[in-house]
Amino acid sequence: MWWIKDFAFDMEVVSDASRKVAPVERSTKDAVGGMCKVPSCMNRAKSRGFCWSHGGGTKCKFETCEKIAISNGLCWAHGGGKRCAVKGCMRQAYERTANLCNNHYQERQHGAAASTGEGDSDSAAASNWQADDEETLPAPPSNQ
Incomplete structure (x- = not known):
């Protein structure tokens, strides 16, 4: 049997007298799985x-x-799966978040006040988090 892309080819005898062989095409989707x-x-x-x-x-x-x-x-x-790299945290983590759970990843990215959503505006101002252009709210529609 030999393979080309998604097809497997078996060699079948076409004629017993001449012993010629011809490839017979069949999809591997049927053969595997x-x-x-x-x-x-x-x-x-x-x-x-x-x-x-x-x-x-x-x-x-x-x-x-x-x-x-x-x-x-x-x-x-x-x-099963990866767990947060922070000691004592058992939440799921991903490589794309540096093996941290979403909460700890956000905390590292934006500061503690931004990730927890707690605290007043003074504590948020004390963190080093600044909104990117994508994170700013759109201007309210003007009524003309």
Whole structure:
């Protein structure tokens, strides 16, 4: 069997007498994984015949949990995935936020008062946070 892009080719005997062979084209989508069992879904199946959207993929190892495992065989709720790099914080984190949860990432970016939403205008003024052009509110419409 040989491969070109999304197709696999088997060599079949066309005529027993001449022993000529011709490639027979078939889609690899049928050969590997198959399609989701949900009738209207056109996604490729992950496991148990379902795509990611319809419950395919590895299930969480935690007893009675039906969620999809993120890493180490566990879902987010049971400890799968990255956690915040701040000691004692168990919130989910991402590489795009420097392995910090959203709260700690915002705190590092904009200062403590801006991330928590607490405090009065004096504490907000004391932080080093300044609004970018994109963050300023649009001017109210003028009534002419």
